[in-house]
Amino acid sequence: MSARHRDSGALMASPNRAGYRLRGLRSWITLRGATGLPGPRTSGLELRYGKDCERMDDSAAVAAAPLLGDKLTGQDSEQFRDETVAGSGMGSSIKSNDSNEEEATSKHSTKLTFRDIVAIQASYSAAANIFQVPSMIGVYGYVLGPIVFALWFGLVYYVAAFVCDVVAASRGRCKHYSDVGFELMGTPGRRIFQAIQLANMLLYIPLALSSAQEALQTIFGKDALGGCTGYWKLIVFGILFVIMQIVKNFKESSLLAYASLGMAFVQACVFAPTLLATNRDWYDQVTSETGQPLDMGPAQPFLHPGSDWWTVLCGFITYGFTGTFLIAETMSAAERPDLYKKALGYSMGIMYVLYMVPALCAVLLWGWHFDFLLNTDFGQGPLSIVVQLFIFFPNLLDFLLSCLILNDAFARRFIYKEAGEPELNPTVWRQLTITLPTLVFAFIFATFVPSFETLVGISNSLTIIPGITWMISVAWFVGLYRPGPENSGIGAAPKTMKIMQLTTFAVGLFFSVAFFVSFIQDFVTEDWSLS
Secondary structure, three states: OOHHHHHHHHHHOOHHHHHOOHHHOOOOOOHHHHHOOOOOOHHHHOOOOOOOOOOOOHHHHHHHHHHHHOOOOHHHHHHHHHHHHHHHOOHHHHHHHHHHHHHHHHHOOOOEOHHHHHHHHHHOOOOOOHHHOHHHHHHHOOOHHHHHHHHHHHHHHHHHHHHHHHHHHOOOOOOOHHHHHHHHHHHHHHHHHHHHHHHHHHHHHHHHHHHHHHHHHHHHOOOHHHHOHHHHHHHHHHHHHHHHHHOOOHHHHHHHHHHHHHHHHHHHHHHHHHHHHHOHHHHHHOEOOOOOEOOOOOOOOOOOOOOOHHHHHHOOOOOOOOOHHHHHHHHOOEOOHHHHHHHHHHHHHHHHHHHHHHHHHHHHHOOOOOOOOHHHHOOOOHHHHHHHHHHHHHHHHHHHHHHHHHHHHHHHHHHOOOOOOOOOOOOHHHHHHHHHHHHHHHHHHHHHOOOHHHHHHHHHHHHHHHHHOHHHHHHHHHHHHOOOOOOHHHHHOOOOOHHHHHHHHHHHHHHHHHHHHHHHHHHHHOOOOOO
């Protein structure tokens, strides 16, 4: 930017900007020097001090309007552009072009509607993990369990709503989860938040791949393809590979989210109660993967018989959370960011229903004791196969949503490092380059980490719980009491209750430590032989 250009910007930003109009602009500089516009008619473009501009080249005026307009604000900018366009006699053609561009943009818009956000947030994680929660309700009891789960939902929603406020207060600066960390505590916050988000996504995609493989293998039988889980993971890998070449943004993924959410409702409110009631008579004959009988007595309203504090603590399931790691990315792509918190509230209400209906049906119809994965206990009947498909598809969506974040980070870091923003529709070969690293990583990690529970333990203790609870509270406190030059405006950040932030910090850190200890125990005792 030239010195003259910078000086003109300072001039336009002065308190007297209201007096600057096209017909009365006074300056020592020429319009061409201020805007960088070339033009053969220099004499017609000069605006001398003390003299009103009496003539201007029409095409230069139209081109100058938007460039000078962004130096003004409010009505000044609008009036400047309107006067130049009207004076040029080109207003009708520009309006026509604008309307055509808006029409074309609306047809190919990547903006998320209110319903898109609800579908994405409600289906992310929840639709694929409906049958994870009955084990928790069995441990906590069919009265205490839903209450504890509701309290956890409320706490997580409070933090997620606070993240929405941070994004809104940034006035467009927050486009990624890492930017939330920057708004709260500067550059260190950005680095920490980015590390936690990407680590969570990297740990979650092997989980989604493993869960999809489990459902697909259950459909065809445990002994199909020699009973080798690696073959089935390779098949899922191929399916995901095709999907990721087609779906490239959140708007396109929202179509899958609608389908996934519909499957989740049918699965939770129709299939689960039907299967549980149909198979109730032979529940006492079913054994868990460890060889223990599943039937260990009826469910209790408050805690299961003989429960101890460690079993109860480790029995808590943290899947009841919004996609906090997706908020900044999807909110920046929303048509109405001001309605995002409302969309989160709707999605959490939907998630609670999706979790509680099959969970309460399971403990009331069968009993309190369950495997971690209830979906493997339904046998090979036609209805069971449909249930497995309804588990398989949402896991593909979870994998895709996580990879959209990971692929974007990879592309910005390695593919578009010098070119700026990534393309909306990259070429085939570039899309392959962007998507293959995450796919290969997920396949290798899911293959060589033998236990689903081990993956869950790593993800829960080190990324999910910190990223949706206490890490955000810590960042807020640090930014509040130790503002640096980068985040000195933290006092203008969204207001929040200190007691709630302290509660979030205490509860979240407690569960993080407990799940990490449980993960270490499982890791040490796990069978690491490949099958």
